[in-house]
Amino acid sequence: MSQSPTAAPFTARDFRNALGRFATGITVVTAVVEGATHGMTANAFLSVSLEPPLVLVSVANKAHMHGYLQQTGRYGVSVLTAAQEEYSQHFAGFGASELQPEFVEVDGMPLLAESLAHLIVTVTDAHVAGDHTLYIGQLEYLKSFDGEPLLYFQGRYARL
Numbered sequence: 001m002s003q004s005p006t007a008a009p010f011t012a013r014d015f016r017n018a019l020g021r022f023a024t025g026i027t028v029v030t031a032v033v034e035g036a037t038h039g040m041t042a043n044a045f046l047s048v049s050l051e052p053p054l055v056l057v058s059v060a061n062k063a064h065m066h067g068y069l070q071q072t073g074r075y076g077v078s079v080l081t082a083a084q085e086e087y088s089q090h091f092a093g094f095g096a097s098e099l100q101p102e103f104v105e106v107d108g109m110p111l112l113a114e115s116l117a118h119l120i121v122t123v124t125d126a127h128v129a130g131d132h133t134l135y136i137g138q139l140e141y142l143k144s145f146d147g148e149p150l151l152y153f154q155g156r157y158a159r160l
């Protein structure tokens with residue numbers, strides 16, 4: 001009889017390696033604070049409930065977006081297309097600082113132009129979970145567009 005493996009201690013690298021095998025899309029979460037637009041790249045985004053329509057994004061407690069969402073309780077989500085990798089880099093704090101992202105505004109919420117989907121979310125619950133906070137919210141608005149998604153897998157961008 002083969003021995004079943006026992007749970008072994010793991011490192012932060014092991015955790016990243018295993019979780020990085022869960023392929024995701026990429027979003028840019030936006031918020032408006034005192035008239036200024038802020039964006040943050042996030043792949044920890046998922047649908048939660050159909051009735052009512054709920055989604056969540058997990059935001060690092062040390063990220064500026066955490067403070068913005070505490071203040072505003074409302075966020076936009078732009079699902080990135082394969083052609084928007086530079087936006088992912090830009091809103092993660094990397095890449096060309098001279099990049100001027102183009103936004104469209106819906107009900108006062110800036111959403112990235114030419115994305116794959118646009119959502120506007122009102123936060124209904126914020127759960128602190130370790131070093132992140134889960135911002136669960138109800139959908140106010142959504143619109144889908146045709147295109148190819150930008151994917152993230154094992155710490156790299158990928159295409160379908």
Ligand SMILES: Cc1cc2nc3c(=O)[nH]c(=O)nc-3n(C[C@H](O)[C@H](O)[C@H](O)COP(=O)(O)O)c2cc1C
Pocket residue numbers: 026040041042043044045058059060062063064065088089091092093152
């Ligand atoms: C592909 C990708 C996905 C990311 N996903 C998340 C995420 O889901 N949640 C999060 O808090 N940060 C995520 N980040 C990191 C933030 O985008 C990054 O730390 C950002 O610079 C934080 O903004 P700040 O420096 O203005 O606080 C991701 C970065 C990349 C490149």
